[in-house]
Each structure stands twice: as C-alpha cells, then as structure tokens.
Amino acid sequence: MTPTPLGPGVEFDLIRRLTAGIDDAPPGVELGPGDDAAVLDGGWVVSTDLVVEDVHFRRGWIPPEEIGGRAARAALSDLAAMAAEPVGVFLSLAGSSADHGDGTLEAVGRGARAAAAACGAALLGGDVTRSPGPLVLDVVALGRTRHPVRRSGARPGHEVWVTGELGAAAAAVGRFREGRPVSGPLLRRFARPAPRLAEARWLRSTGLLRALMDLSDGLAGDAGHLAAASGVALEIDGAALPVAPEAVEALGAEAAAHAALAGGEDYELLVVAEPGLDARVPDFARAFPGLRLTRVGRVVAGAGAALRSADGSLRPLEGAFDHFDAGSPAP
Amino acid sequence: MTPTPLGPGVEFDLIRRLTAGIDDAPPGVELGPGDDAAVLDGGWVVSTDLVVEDVHFRRGWIPPEEIGGRAARAALSDLAAMAAEPVGVFLSLAGSSADHGDGTLEAVGRGARAAAAACGAALLGGDVTRSPGPLVLDVVALGRTRHPVRRSGARPGHEVWVTGELGAAAAAVGRFREGRPVSGPLLRRFARPAPRLAEARWLRSTGLLRALMDLSDGLAGDAGHLAAASGVALEIDGAALPVAPEAVEALGAEAAAHAALAGGEDYELLVVAEPGLDARVPDFARAFPGLRLTRVGRVVAGAGAALRSADGSLRPLEGAFDHFDAGSPAP
Numbered sequence: 098m099t100p101t102p103l104g105p106g107v108e109f110d111l112i113r114r115l116t117a118g119i120d121d122a123p124p125g126v127e128l129g130p131g132d133d134a135a136v137l138d139g140g141w142v143v144s145t146d147l148v149v150e151d152v153h154f155r156r157g158w159i160p161p162e163e164i165g166g167r168a169a170r171a172a173l174s175d176l177a178a179m180a181a182e183p184v185g186v187f188l189s190l191a192g193s194s195a196d197h198g199d200g201t202l203e204a205v206g207r208g209a210r211a212a213a214a215a216c217g218a219a220l221l222g223g224d225v226t227r228s229p230g231p232l233v234l235d236v237v238a239l240g241r242t243r244h245p246v247r248r249s250g251a252r253p254g255h256e257v258w259v260t261g262e263l264g265a266a267a268a269a270v271g272r273f274r275e276g277r278p279v280s281g282p283l284l285r286r287f288a289r290p291a292p293r294l295a296e297a298r299w300l301r302s303t304g305l306l307r308a309l310m311d312l313s314d315g316l317a318g319d320a321g322h323l324a325a326a327s328g329v330a331l332e333i334d335g336a337a338l339p340v341a342p343e344a345v346e347a348l349g350a351e352a353a354a355h356a357a358l359a360g361g362e363d364y365e366l367l368v369v370a371e372p373g374l375d376a377r378v379p380d381f382a383r384a385f386p387g388l389r390l391t392r393v394g395r396v397v398a399g400a401g402a403a404l405r406s407a408d409g410s411l412r413p414l415e416g417a418f419d420h421f422d423a424g425s426p427a428p
Numbered sequence: 429m430t431p432t433p434l435g436p437g438v439e440f441d442l443i444r445r446l447t448a449g450i451d452d453a454p455p456g457v458e459l460g461p462g463d464d465a466a467v468l469d470g471g472w473v474v475s476t477d478l479v480v481e482d483v484h485f486r487r488g489w490i491p492p493e494e495i496g497g498r499a500a501r502a503a504l505s506d507l508a509a510m511a512a513e514p515v516g517v518f519l520s521l522a523g524s525s526a527d528h529g530d531g532t533l534e535a536v537g538r539g540a541r542a543a544a545a546a547c548g549a550a551l552l553g554g555d556v557t558r559s560p561g562p563l564v565l566d567v568v569a570l571g572r573t574r575h576p577v578r579r580s581g582a583r584p585g586h587e588v589w590v591t592g593e594l595g596a597a598a599a600a601v602g603r604f605r606e607g608r609p610v611s612g613p614l615l616r617r618f619a620r621p622a623p624r625l626a627e628a629r630w631l632r633s634t635g636l637l638r639a640l641m642d643l644s645d646g647l648a649g650d651a652g653h654l655a656a657a658s659g660v661a662l663e664i665d666g667a668a669l670p671v672a673p674e675a676v677e678a679l680g681a682e683a684a685a686h687a688a689l690a691g692g693e694d695y696e697l698l699v700v701a702e703p704g705l706d707a708r709v710p711d712f713a714r715a716f717p718g719l720r721l722t723r724v725g726r727v728v729a730g731a732g733a734a735l736r737s738a739d740g741s742l743r744p745l746e747g748a749f750d751h752f753d754a755g756s757p758a759p
Contacts, residue, residue, distance in 0.1 A: 108556050111528070115519075115537040116551060123515045123550045125470075125572060135518070135552045137570075139456075139470035144553065145568050147520035151560040184454045187466070188446075189478035189566055197442070206446040219454045220447060221466045222475065225439050228562065229482040235520055235555075235566035237476050239468075241456060 101131025101249060102328075104321025104402070105415055106314075131326065132248050133178035133310050134238070142240040144175035150231035153362075158273050161201050162208030163288045165234065169212040171313065172236035174292040174364040178311035179247075180301045181240030183294060185221035186213040189235040191228035201232075209236065216294060246301055248326035250308040251369040257331055257394035258368040260293050263316060264344035264353050267360020272347055283343040290364040299384055300368060303377050308369035315361040316393075317414040320402035323367060330399030333358075333414065336407050339391040358404070358414070369396060432462025432580060433659075435652025435733070436746055437645075462657065463579050464509035464641050465569070473571040475506035481562035484693075489604050492532050494619045496539030496565065502644065503567035504547050505623040505695040509642035510578075511632045512571030514625060516552035517544040520566040522559035532563075540567065547625060577632055579657035581639040582700040588662055588725035589699040591624050594647060595675035595684050598691020603678055614674040621695040630715055631699055634708050639700035646692040647724075648745040651733035654698060661730030664689075664745065667738050670722040689735070689745070700727060 100116040103109040116130045128136035134144035148168040150156060159167065169186060176183050188209050192202035202225070210220045213236075221239065265286035272279045279287065293311070300306045308327055312319050316338070320331045335354070344353035344360075368374075374392075381390045394405075402414040431447040434440040447461045459467035465475035479499040481487060490498065500517060507514050519540050523533040533556070541551045544567075552570065596617035603610045610618070624642070631637045639658055643650050647669070651662045666685070675684035675691075699705075705723075712721045725736075733745040 107528070111534055111537075111556055112554075114534060115541060115554075115556075119551060121550070123552075126516060126550070126552060129516075130551060130553045135516070137470070137472060139468070139472070141468060141470070141472060143474070143518065143568070143570070145476070145518045145520050145555055145566065147522055147555045147557050147564065147566055149522050149557060149559050149564065152522070152558045185457060185460075185466070187474065187476040187568070189476050191478055191480050191483070191564075197438070203442055203445060206442075210446060219452070219457070220450060220461060221454075221457060222461045223443075223446075224476055224478045224566075225442055225446075226478050226480060227483045228480050231560055231562065233478065233480065233522075233564050235476065235478055237474070237518070237568050239474070 100129060102325040103131055104318060104325045106318060128245065128247065133175045136245050140241045140243045142176060142179050142181040142242060142245060143237065144172065145235060145237045146172040146175065148234045155273065159288045161204035164232065165205035165208030166212035167288055167290065168234045168236050169209040170290050170292050171364060172238040173213065173216050173218060173294065174311040174313065176238050176240035177292045177294045177297045177366060178309055179240065179242060179245040180297040180309060181242040181245060183216050183218035183238065183240050185219045185239045187221055187237035188223035191226045191233040193228055193230055196232060197227065205232065205234065209234065216292060244301065246306055246309040248308055248310050248323045251323060251327035251329050251396045252307065253329060253396055253398045255307055255369045255396040256372055256374060256392055257333065257396060258370060258374060258390060258392050259339065259365050260296055260368065260390055261365040261388055262339045262341035263363050263365060264356035264360050265341035266290065266362040267356040268344035268347040268353060283347055286341065286343055290362065292364060293366045296385055297366060299381065303374065305370040305374050306368065307371060310367050312363050312365045312367055313361055315359045316367065317359045319367055320414060323369065324400065324402050330397050331394055331402040332397055333394040333402060333404050335404050337391060337393045339389050431460060433656040434462055435649060435656045437649060459576065459578065464506045467576050471572045471574045473507060473510050473512040473573060473576060474568065475503065476566060476568045477503040477506065479565045486604065490619045492535035493539030495563065496536035497543035498619055498621065499565040499567050500540040500543040501621050501623050502695060503569040504544065504549060504625065505642040505644065507569050507571035508623045508625045508628045508697060509640055510571065510573060510576045511628040511640060512573040512576060514547050514549035514571050516550045516570045518552055518568035519554035522557045522564040524559055524561055527563060528558065536563065536565065540565065547623060575632065577637055577640040579639055579641050579654045582654060582658035582660050582727045583638065584660060584727055584729045586638050586700045586727040587703055587705065587723055588664065588727060589701060589705060589721060589723050590670065590696055591627055591699065591721055592696040592719055593670045593672035594694050594696060595687035595691050596672035597621065597693040598687040599675035599678040599684060614678055617672065617674055621693065623695060624697045627716055627719065628697060630712065634705065636701040636705050637699065638702060641698050643694050643696045643698055644692055646690045647698065648690045650698055651745060654700065655731065655733050661728050662725060662733040663728055663736055664725040664733060665736050668722060668724045670720050
C-alpha cells in the first residue's frame with residue numbers, strides 16, 4: 098500500500114511527508130492514500146473532504162443550504178473519480194453559537210443531506226460541534242464498486258479527455274472576490290457543481306477507460322497528479338481545452354483560458370482512455386445531453402504534465418491553484 | 429435504518445432534525461446514524477469526529493503533536509464503542525498560513541498518525557487545507573468486526589458498568605481555563621486518552637455484553653443516549669461512580685464527583701451486561717492491570733437516565749456537558 102504518488106505543490110509536499118514510510122496495507126485495504134479515495138475489500142470506496150469558511154466559500158456568496166449542498170457535491174465527486182456508486186455520506190458540522198441558534202447550521206446540514214440524496218447517498222452519520230467563528234464542514238463520501246478506476250493506469254499511447262467545460266467556478270470566485278455580481282449559469286457552476294457519477298460509470302462501460310480523477314485543484318495541477326500516479330507524462334493541448342462560455346463572458350477569452358487550466362473546483366473528470374473513445378462521443382452525447390466530452394491531450398513517456406501551445410511549443414504545467422482563494426483579508 | 433434514538437440535548441435536537449425521516453437503509457448498510465459508528469456489510473465500522481481549536485482544546489494547552497494524537501485517540505474510541513478492531517484513519521487538517529509554514533500542521537498530522545498507528549490504525553487518506561485561524565481536524569475512524577455491539581441492546585435486569593475512572597479530563601480543562609498549571613497524571617488524562625479497544629473486545633468475549641458506548645459527552649448525557657437507543661431506563665448509583673483521584677486532587681471531592689458525572693471526554697466505556705460480570709472482574713484486572721471495571725447501576729423499565737443518591741432519592745440525569753468548554757472569550 099505504498100501511497101499513490103502525487104504531483105508537485107506545497108500542500109502535496111506536506112501530504113508526502115505525512116504519508117512517508119507507509120508500506121504495509123492493513124488487511125482488507127486494497128488502496129490507501131494518494132488516489133481520489135481509499136478502497137476496501139467488498140468494494141467500499143471512502144474519501145473525506147474538509148470545507149472551511151473564508152477558504153472554500155464566503156458566507157455572503159451563497160445561502161447556507163447551498164454551502165452544505167456544494168460541500169456534499171464536491172465530496173461525492175471523489176466517488177465519481179473512482180467510478181463508484183454513491184451509498185452514503187457522514188456529515189460533520191461546526192458553527193458558532195449564533196449559527197447553532199439561528200438555524201444556519203441546520204440549513205447547512207439540510208442542504209448537504211438533500212444534495213447527497215439527489216446523488217443517491219444517504220446520511221449515515223456525522224458529528225455536530227461548535228466553532229469559534231468559521232463554519233466548518235467535513236463530508237465523508239462512501240461509495241461502492243467492484244471495479245474502481247485509479248489514477249495510476251495511464252500509459253504512453255493513451256488519450257486524455259475531460260468532461261464538461263472548465264474555468265467557470267474560478268471565474269465566479271474571481272468576480273465574488275472583486276465584489277461584482279455573480280448570477281445565472283455562472284453562479285450555478287460555483288454553487289451547484291455536478292459530480293460526474295453516472296458519466297464515470299458510462300466511461301468505464303466502454304472498456305476503454307484506463308485512469309480517472311476529478312478536477313478539484315485545476316487541470317494544471319491535477320494532470321501532474323495523474324502523471325505522477327501513473328509514472329508517465331501528460332501532454333495537454335491548450336487549444337483543445339473546453340473553456341466554459343460563462344468564464345469567457347465573465348473574464349474575457351484570455352483570462353478564461355487561464356482559469357480553465359489553473360482554476361479549481363470545476364469537479365469535471367480527467368479521463369485517460371485507450372484510443373477509440375472518439376467513436377463513442379455521439380453515444381456519450383445521447384446519454385448526457387448538453388455535456389461535452391473533449392480530447393485534450395495524450396499520454397507520453399516521461400514525467401509531469403506539459404502544455405502544448407498553438408505555436409507548437411511545450412512548457413511544464415504546474416498547479417498554481419490555492420484553495421485559499423476565497424480568503425478574507427487577514428483579520 | 430431508522431436512526432438509533434438519542435437522549436436529550438440541544439446538539440442532539442439538531443441531529444434529530446437532520447436525520448428525521450431516514451428510514452430506508454441503502455443496500456450494504458447494516459447500521460446508520462445514531463450509534464457510535466455506522467456498520468457496513470463485510471463488518472466495516474465507520475465514524476467521523478470533528479475537533480476544533482478553542483472548542484475542544486486551546487493551542488497553549490498541549491503541543492501540536494498531542495493535539496493530533498488526542499484527536500486520533502478520541503476518534504478511535506468510537507471503534508472501541510462498537511467493540512471493533514481498528515484498521516485505519518482518514519485525517520483532514522486545516523490550519524492558517526502560519527501553521528502551514530512553521531510546521532505546526534505537519535506536527536499535528538504526525539501526532540495523529542503516530543497515535544493511530546499505536547492503536548493499530550494506518551493512515552489511509554485525508555485532506556489538507558487552510559483555515560482563516562483555528563486549527564481544525566476531522567478524523568474518520570475505520571474498523572472492522574463481525575459482531576458490532578450497539579447501544580440498543582440494554583434490557584431491564586441488565587447491569588451498568590464503566591471502565592476506568594471518570595472526571596479527570598474535565599478537571600484538567602477546568603484548571604486550564606483558570607490558567608492554573610496542569611501536569612503529571614492529570615495532564616495525561618486530558619492529552620492522551622486511551623481508547624478502550626482491547627477492553628471492549630475482552631468484554632464481548634465474556635458473552636455477557638449487551639450494549640456499549642464510549643463516554644465522550646459525560647456519563648450524565650451518554651447514559652441518556654444509551655437508554656434512548658435501547659428503549660429502557662438507566663439508574664446510576666452516585667456512590668458507586670469511580671471518581672478519578674486526579675480529579676479529586678484538582679477539584680476537591682464534591683466537584684470531582686460532579687465532573688465524573690457531567691464532565692466529558694474521558695473516553696471510558698459505558699457497558700451494559702447480563703448479571704454475572706462481577707465474577708469476571710478479577711480476570712479483567714489481570715488482563716488490564718491498573719484499569720478498574722466498576723458496576724455503577726442497573727437497567728430498568730422506563731425511559732431516560734436517573735441518579736440514585738446516597739439517601740436513596742432518584743433524580744433525572746441530564747447531560748450538561750458542552751464541548752464549548754475550551755472556548756476562549758469572544759474575540
């Protein structure tokens with residue numbers, strides 16, 4: 098159970114240090130740290146996701162129900178990343194005395210439960226406590242599959258794809274932080290990300306899927322994680338990226354392209370498949386109307402992730418996304 | 429999968445509202461919310477425990493390694509409460525930029541990993557993120573057992589027991605809050621609670637164990653939860669309570685007796701057994717030298733928990749413990 102290798106990043110250096118020296122898998126554990134979730138025998142898939150006010154969201158941006166719903170959706174995205182079926186969530190909540198007293202914490206929990214239920218996940222447990230200030234949520238996502246798809250299966254010759262469109266969540270956060278209005282589809286992309294649960298299982302059903310993860314930290318950083326896990330290099334074609342039109346409208350084309358690459362929290366899938374998936378794109382479109390499936394690059398021998406620009410030049414991709422992007426100024 | 433009923437308390441009213449209407453168990457889930465942990469088929473046992481600075485601890489009270497270790501030990505106590513064997517933990521950590529930069533967060537994580545490993549639980553995953561200020565830890569405890577012991581098996585005629593001694597953790601917190609020194613055995617009771625993992629399995633092996641939970645919120649409140657889960661009443665004999673000598677030394681006899689009843693975070697076991705366990709106490713003492721096993725009451729028909737005083741009078745017990753007892757003054 099050596100931890101699945103991770104790509105570059107200060108946060109991941111810490112995780113590397115904390116997981117250093119882990120090598121013996123406990124009995125019954127099939128996959129330990131470093132992938133999107135752990136896998137237990139019986140096909141259980143477990144992940145945990147911590148969400149903190151003024152880091153992942155600000156209180157004024159979305160109402161309490163959506164704060165809870167967004168946290169649940171983000172956590173369930175880790176099950177999509179393993180192509181697992183959702184079973185349940187465990188929900189830990191902390192809020193101030195005011196949040197306990199005025200119904201805020203209850204609304205957060207109600208929103209999380211409802212969003213999980215909409216994805217097929219029941220509330221199985223949790224914890225409720227107090228916080229000196231910030232709202233805190235931890236959502237444990239529990240799923241099941243006999244055939245988890247790991248990050249580690251990419252090999253030279255495979256193709257790299259993404260579901261949906263990228264950059265809208267980062268564009269929404271950018272506008273929120275500037276105090277500008279965020280509404281309509283742009284707001285929905287931030288407030289109600291859609292974990293690609295059915296999409297992941299459909300992709301596995303093609304028989305072509307070889308590696309999978311969800312895009313929580315942005316393609317630039319996440320491609321590096323998948324490359325490290327698989328021991329290969331990923332080459333991303335900048336011109337092919339499916340930039341969200343809401344991001345273009347909010348930021349302009351150039352900044353939107355950057356957000357599609359480096360912005361986080363889109364919760365789309367990063368897909369590595371054998372050649373041949375292009376022939377199945379019409380089937381995907383019929384199965385998931387309105388959702389794109391786009392080839393964005395290829396797997397080659399080497400290490401790390403790189404971006405090929407329109408002029409043919411290649412430069413290393415490094416994750417620059419920091420979840421601290423909802424941060425208030427220091428108190 | 430109707431939630432296991434809980435005893436009285438504002439925090440538990442919120443949990444009742446959040447779990448209201450849950451009735452269908454998802455396939456593969458054997459026990460849902462309301463007990464110490466959920467149970468999945470294959471014998472997996474899962475619990476989650478959220479720990480927040482200035483609520484469960486203050487930064488100056490114990491060093492970062494012990495902050496992490498204490499959180500892991502508390503989380504693993506939920507596995508003891510099911511008589512499960514520890515397998516792993518998932519560790520979510522949030523800290524300020526300073527905590528990330530100066531090694532504090534890493535020390536917290538290192539302490540949690542080491543404490544979990546000492547109990548037989550490997551680090552299986554987690555999450556690392558930022559916080560606007562308070563340190564936040566969520567520890568998911570994963571265990572396994574073919575024979576989980578629930579809160580719901582108490583019946584009239586059974587006896588109520590507790591492991592160890594009670595009140596020392598609350599006494600330590602009381603002294604910390606007054607700015608008085610806390611050291612030696614009293615400090616250890618707060619900083620390094622011992623999840624009663626082997627003890628729980630030993631008790632099950634007697635064949636007499638009928639219900640079990642761990643004392644995290646204090647006997648007064650927790651007895652009410654066990655009573656509610658089982659649909660019975662628990663009658664606690666005040667004179668029988670094993671008050672920790674460290675609590676008596678720190679608080680005096682009367683306040684220590686109150687702490688043993690109403691103080692939380694001792695992480696001892698509340699045990700319900702068929703009559704006959706008294707004959708096994710010498711065996712328990714040989715198996716766990718220095719650890720007491722004390723009969724503290726009995727199960728009767730009715731509802732709720734009640735305290736029988738030395739004069740024979742009976743009064744309802746209600747949990748008064750509030751985890752907010754490490755709270756700083758409002759900023």
